[in-house]
Amino acid sequence: MKTVKEGYVLDSTAIIQGVDPNSLKRESFTIRELLDEIGEIGKRWIRIKTAMMLGKLVIREPSAGGMEKVERTAKEYGLYDKLSKPDIKILALGYELHSEEDYDIEIITDDYDIQNTAAILNLKYISIGMKKIRKTYLYVKYCPACKRKYSGYTGTICPVCGYRLIGMKKVIKDNTY
Numbered sequence: 001m002k003t004v005k006e007g008y009v010l011d012s013t014a015i016i017q018g019v020d021p022n023s024l025k026r027e028s029f030t031i032r033e034l035l036d037e038i039g040e041i042g043k044r045w046i047r048i049k050t051a052m053m054l055g056k057l058v059i060r061e062p063s064a065g066g067m068e069k070v071e072r073t074a075k076e077y078g079l080y081d082k083l084s085k086p087d088i089k090i091l092a093l094g095y096e097l098h099s100e101e102d103y104d105i106e107i108i109t110d111d112y113d114i115q116n117t118a119a120i121l122n123l124k125y126i127s128i129g130m131k132k133i134r135k136t137y138l139y140v141k142y143c144p145a146c147k148r149k150y151s152g153y154t155g156t157i158c159p160v161c162g163y164r165l166i167g168m169k170k171v172i173k174d175n176t177y
């Protein structure tokens, strides 16, 4: 029988919203940059430091392969410019644990661009914020070559340059508060 490995990947929005890795049942993972983002001071830092000492939180650098996969996918879907380097690292870490190490992994984040990219990569995510998400999406097609976007177009080939189009979600209304 195979043991199921379960884990969370935490980004800085999760920590800022008050997620405490010490109180989570699963093992948590994050990247070195998170420590810089939250600052080594105050209650948050004490929680993080304690979790690291207890082995509840593991700091890990994602592999080059994981980074490459996330960067390529984000570029294909026009999300690359919306993601910071730490965002890409968080996603790469999730991807790597899930696809290479068989973890049942969930990324805890309130960042919509991380959530959107996670969904494209078939990674699970949890939003823990107090904000209510009320977004309306429109499915559009996107040409990876000329970057044109088409909504309501039923073809699969870009009429301008002949490239195969990619389906993507576009937010048309954002009532998040």
Ligand SMILES: [Zn+2]
Pocket: 143, 144, 145, 146, 147, 148, 158, 159, 160, 161, 162, 163
């Ligand atoms: Zn095109």
